Amino acid sequence: MITTELLHKIAHLARLDVRPEEEASMLGSMNDVLTWMEQLNEVDTEGVEPLTHISPENNVLRDDVVMNQLPREQALVNAPQQDGQFFEVPKVLE
Numbered sequence: 001m002i003t004t005e006l007l008h009k010i011a012h013l014a015r016l017d018v019r020p021e022e023e024a025s026m027l028g029s030m031n032d033v034l035t036w037m038e039q040l041n042e043v044d045t046e047g048v049e050p051l052t053h054i055s056p057e058n059n060v061l062r063d064d065v066v067m068n069q070l071p072r073e074q075a076l077v078n079a080p081q082q083d084g085q086f087f088e089v090p091k092v093l094e
Contacts, residue, residue, distance in 0.1 A: 002030045 007027055011018045081088035
């Protein structure tokens with residue numbers, strides 16, 4: 001059960017400002033959550049595998065296959081600066 005003192009401690013740790021008129025409502029809500037958690041603890045989960053994903057699907061990724069390579073000369077055609085082999089860019093780090 002959550003007491004007013006514990007509510008203030010939790011609010012302090014969470015950096016929340018709880019006004020006196022909100023205390024009763026918050027205490028009720030927090031105690032309702034704890035009651036619900038106690039109900040969940042009563043459920044028999046023997047033999048139930050832990051759920052790691054909500055869906056049985058795995059990431060379906062395509063194979064990384066090289067296709068339609070752009071020739072170097074064609075890639076460098078519109079470069080503002082290039083040395084015939086690479087793009088030249090302004091120096092970023094000193």
